[in-house]
Amino acid sequence: FPALGEMESHMFECVNQAAVHEELEDETRRLCDVRPFLPVLKLITRNCGRAERLLDSKIGVLIGKGLHELDAINDQEVKDFRGKTLRQSEEKMQKVQMMSCTEWLQASFSQQLEPGPGPDQINGVSDRSTDLKVTIHFDQSQVSCKHSREKFQRVHILFPPTVNYMIHLLLSYSFVAVFCMQYIRTCVQTKEPPHLTLVHSSIIQEMFDKEVSAIGAWSAASRYLSLCHRKGASARRAVPRAELLCKPAVSSESSGRSEHTWRDSTLEFEISVCDLPRMTRLCIAIYAVMDKVKKQNGKKSPRLYPIAWVNTMVFDYKGQLKTGDIILHCWSSFPDELEEMLNPIGTVQTNPYTENATALHISFPEYLPHAIVFPPFDKVTSIGHSREEEEGLKEIMERDPLSQLCENEKDLIWTLRYDCRENFPQSLPKLLLSVKWSKHEDMAQLQVLLQIWPKLSPRDALELLDFNYPDQYVREYAVGCLRDMSDEELSQYLLQLVQVLRYEPYYDCALTHFLLERAQRNRKIGHFLFWHLRSELHMPAVSVQFSLILEAYCRGSIPHIEVLKKQVEALSKLKSVNELIKFGTMKNARSKAKEAMLTKEAMMTCLRQSGYYETLSDIHSPLNPNILLAEVNVERCRYMDSKMKPLWIVYNNKLLDGDTLGIIFKYGDDLRQDMLTLQILRLMDLLWKEANLDLRIVPYGCLATGDRAGLIEVVSSADTIANIQLTSSNVAAAAAFNKDALLNWLKERNSGDALDHAIEEFTLSCAGYCVATYVLGIGDRHSDNIMVRSTGQLFHIDFGHILGNFKSKFGIKRERVPFILTHDFIHVIQQGKTGYTEKFASFRQYCEEAYLILRRNGNLFITLFALMLTAGLPELTSVKDIQYLKDSLALGKTDDEALKQFRQKFDEALRESWTTKVNWMAHNVAKDNRS
Template sequence: YLSSLFFYFYHYLTRQAQSYPLFPSLGEMEGHMFECVNQAAVHEELEDETRRLCDVRPFCPMLKLVTRSCGRAERLLDSKIGVLIGKGLHELDALQDQEVKDFRSKMFRISEEKMQRVQLMTWSEWLQACFSPQLEPGGGAPTTTDGVNNKQAEASLKVTMHFDQSQVTTVSVHTVTEHCSLSQSPYYGEPLVVVVVPPQVQVRAGLFHGTELLCKPAVSSESSGRSEHVWNRTLEFDITVSDLPRMARLCFAVYAVMDKVKKQKSTKNHYPIAWVNTMVFDYKGQLKTGDIILHSWSSFPDELEEMLNPIGTIQTNPYTENATALHIHLPDYNPHPILFPPFDKRYDETSSHDDRGKKFHIELKEIMERDPLSQLCENEKDLIWTLRYDCMENFPQSLPKLLLSVKWSKHEDMAQLQALLQIWPKLSPRDALELLDFNYPDQYVREYAVGCLRDMSDEELSQYLLQLVQVLRYEPYYDCALTRFLLNRAQCNRNIGHFLFWHLRSEMHMPAVSVQFSLILEAYCRGSIPHIEVLKKQVEALSKLKSVNELIKLGTIKNARSKTKEAMLTKEAMMTCLRQSGYTETLSDLHSPLNPSVLLSGINVEKCRYMDSKMKPLWIVYNNKLLGGDTLGIIFKNGDDLRQDMLTLQILRLMDLLWKEANLDLRIVPYGCLATGDRSGLIEVVSSADTIANIQLTSSNVAAAAAFNKDALLNWLKEKNSGDALEKAIEEFTLSCAGYCVATYVLGIGDRHSDNIMVRSTGQLFHIDFGHILGNFKSKFGIKRERVPFILTHDFIHVIQQGKTGNTEKFGSFRNYCEQAYLILRRNGNLFITLFALMLTAGLPELTSVKDIQYLKDSLALGKTDDEALKQFRQKFDEALRESWTTKVNWMAHNVVKDNRS
């Protein structure tokens, strides 16, 4: 321990220093401390003397003895927070960004005031504030560039916005001298058919409000050359400064224009090099002026219009060495700072209700009932805006469609919209979630949405926390209503704080959000100091598990020639590692990151193992004192992105909630899953459960025949349940099978082999491993391996019918459960679309554009009547049953491969 190390070395140094003349000036032992450089290359003061040196993990075997200065408690807290959030606070201190400084200063003051209030609380008041009881749902009060390399490319752009007394001006881009240095990149692939001449380079710029282009993009002339590109042109935007919305952003794209293959009709082809965005107004609402250097991003999302990426971050690339740099000058055209005018609440719109309201009411109703993915034509937008008061009175939940109808390039419309927001009825929290989408960037709209979210109970807020953290990416400024709301609720409820911490920390490695998320994490920690030690214990435990996983991966590589030898040696090394006191102490007595209300007391080393898949996940078993001696299992994954699984399980949890609200309990098993870092995280092990593959293989001596044994599953349930318990288990199976049939169909969950479906001994069926969603089904040699809309095999039907072929009554009940469940989800179709839309910038592999969400609209048959939708679902149900033999063939192949591997 550091305390022992400090005591030994200090006394050793004292004895050595006694012969030196300045010895008396050293002072008392308490006046000194150790300092080291940790793995993050950060100077860490070792104030916490109860820590072990192996937990500190200094970068080099050297400790420095330094004199303690004043403010020990503050420095200790800063050190703990830096280690906890994975980013030293000195990095934030070093940022020359006034917005960062102002945000930290404000949050420091708020946190200090909060902690002072906490200190005045009684013990019971503190418990009630931080650990409010969980309520039942619905209850309780609301509490490539081909041939072009973007390395080191630089360009100088001068952006000029002229302003005069009348405020009727044009926004123009005056290009002075632009230098763009592009080096030819090596080509590693098939040889090029055509020799490419030195590329011509262009810059495109656009003004956006959300995804709406405010005016026609401005494009520079083509510039050719091998090393330098010079433009001398003026680019003009057809919009007045006075009409710029507060949240307008200026988006740039740098791209090469190169000759295409002669066989193709087009003679030109554009190859993107880089993109970057910046806000027109700063965080104080002041029009930006002066020189700005924007370091660009080189990864382009699919289907970009005009190669501009308005939905992308407004943060510049921190990896400046390899980034294209745009030097932008926004000149001063007025001696005084130009501020965006604050909203005048006294403003009142003089126009009254339009007489056409009654005449167009039916047409308006049809438009308002469309799903969020439906596009509005210009005539429909004009109608909605004209009848905005009718919308407010009759269709208040249609506010998103009204916002899409506002002409954000006209300040008069903006003022009228802001006035209307003051009297717009409050939406339900579920409806208000849509207003946090990127399409609605206006700060007053987002403040209104957050105001609606305040009616959420803590339980409901926890349900949508994953999306609320993701939409922080859409916030251009650090201090915003959503950030303040999340911090406040997290600091008032330990459970919300726990998951807010992990959702933020798990993405700290992403450069676009690293600063923003670290600022929020710091603010949370400063306002929840008692929670720091609890979270630090979890972070240290996960670090130990990562070390064990890396040890196993190294062992399996070294012993790859002998599988048996590999398994024996590697498992032995794993168990030896887990028995070390440093690992035992760190991994014991901590709150589970998956569920902070569960205390993981101690590891049962003999039952721990690693799984035989590529990334060698750890299967860790805990003895849990609070569960009457029962064991509890968690799976630690290192190298797999769990965020898509986490999203799918969240949606399954929501489906379960919606069904229960409609008095339909389909026995869903939404087990815990949490991403905790870069391609790492934890999964809850569901107790007393086995895979369909294992159940089938156990019942047959021949792997190829196992999948076709329709009695295997029913016999397994009979072994686990006797008498009345068997009937209950079959009912559990029936209900859960209905729930997962509907859920997997609606979400388009693929790769449903027999190791991805499990059954509990109590009868509950559930699905695991959601690497393919939204209809992204696996294929081989261009042929789809999964031809059914969802898994419904004859052995499942055999269990539902209790082994009796003619038991049509039980099968009829099962089919009815499916239809009920489907119609309930349809009624909440807009909510599902919204939740997936809010995750578009998360970087999930199968959720990258609105087109991916279209699958949900089709599977839920949105836009159709209930009768039409039910007819469509019944056709899918019959298809799943009719084509279930294809599933059995796939399962047979899977079982054979699995049997050969073992």
């Protein structure tokens, strides 16, 4: 012991859950919070790289992925991106160190100095700007942002390989290699057709023991193509796919059980290398050709069975055409309604789980003795342009984004491109859809045009980030337009902007840098960027990309790390409590009530433990970083009696004069669809207010924080329609038909002028949610999914069914009305008076005005849903899902025609409201039986 020297020169180290060596600087930390991978601590000597190693360890724990995993990636693009963002972060942190105290406060906490929400908002905080309290904590420890170039030993955890189930199918085996080329602007001089050589494919499961063949095609940017019904009905839109630049090429067949080799099988394509787009991607699909089946005409036709797919860029991130051998590991899950078994909208990253993935070996030829590099901007634009004038574009330009363009219309738009710039600048997306991306002369003309095109509004520019527009310069133009967004507007669309990062084929892109720049400038934006990225790290297709962005954000926002780390640790504790409850409720007990009581006692005992209590207290709410969750009120915490046993956690908050705040933690459900729906409701509320119509919407907080995990904000002083009805009746079956229950409930909580105000709040909010639920096609609207606040505001919760995906039972639709408008709602609106009064006429006018406002912004709603197509939401998988919005908003019709349609729906909702009451009765009876 005496040989150890001073205590300050040594410290403990462990291997944490992220498989990273973590140095335990804070000796007051509990081991249950450190969570070492093994119960072993190592005493080490402090060295000069301690600060850098400590920062790496913190970032690894924060993003849930050890940085050694990123260090081990043998990809120059990853290394270059990390190096570039590291230099930028160092520069930013050096500027931060030079700031004055006031400048630092404004840069880091500007959002937290804003006045609190008003009394009408859901968290119950009154607007007391004069009583604003600011608490600042200065951390005395300083962490250097200088990157350590030293290499440290990392711990690698090796997992046993999974069992490969041997599936023996007698199939004739085929391979599809289709090149999906996206957007062109190249001036490479070679006219040689592009080609590649198929070498071999290794099928992990050894499923197939017959021939393998391949087909391929170069294709341009993604389009929404039409599918015709087999019986000759009109065309409908299919999933996004790439438009072919030339005819597909088919390979020869190959045979073998696990190694399928193509000898001298070269795929050539009818397009010149000089016409390949900069953002060209090669889309490959592997499929089996099953035994041929006889058709009615007597001919045999093979049946195709999809096996795997993979995409890769043809130009690398430096713009150099790929050459040589490449091994691609394929994906085995195919999206629904995929045409030709290709997935051009899918990721360009190969499957990281290489042990269980089909490996495909291809070879790109060398066309010239030297590398072929996509030409820089100045050489691209030197080709020049011509100006032509025509008329007749207005009807085409006013169509919604889902409308298709025929070839004649595309030619007209391209011919009149300068007229479009002068008279229809917002028509840029349609112009881009009209470009012939297989002609580099047209690409040069477009590039010249982009430089003089008027800047679009940020809302219009969002559409240019869709998969349909993968051109680098187009996306840079779109990001340039987004720079005009305020922080509030950027927060509104941040969810979509994170999702469209999936469409970026290279890590170093304009959108990534834009998001990092704005996130590091405004901590609230950084907070939600962090959680939107971290919540999807479990998805292999984006795991590396999102990890790199998270690492870049953390290195450029070092003071924010501890705040986020506290939230991550708190969520980990809540997950443990939830698992404890699920385990307790799974046990067989004689008395369900006794079992519930014991489980709740176990939950409260767990929350009282110092390790849990301290971790869960004094954290900034992930739902709203402006709110401090101060102290857990253990006595009022509980769990909800639904399948996933969500936790209802209550906090005392010193800044709210004794008021409490509640959050719900759910583990086991995907909350991203709820999060999207609430975002759109928030947008609707904003659009209505911009038109001077406040419909008292309650867009409560909802945030996905991980794989099937997330938080929901508890709305204060509110109860469900079901509970209000059941407490007013002794018989559950009759409760739904008691039209006085809701009005009496409001009268008990409001009197005099307060009652009049509450009924006005109810009328406005009911109108808003009637229109919103109709436009969004929100289903499963039973009486436990509709709530009312004591102040009168009605609001909906739980959005598991949207875009017209209504529930049915035994093949019969349970919901037969376009939206919920029951007679007890009308009873409240009319203050108990019979017959349709002036109050009801005002309510109907609110609905119609709100509907017309949303119609005027129909393109924006379509764009936002289209940007979420690759998010993997269960009820938003193809453009046909978004078609519901076009129908509900009556896009393509006049305002008079649309209003007539809405009025018919309104009358239908009133006329068929009895069916809603029957459904609610059944729900109340079932709920009463469960209790």
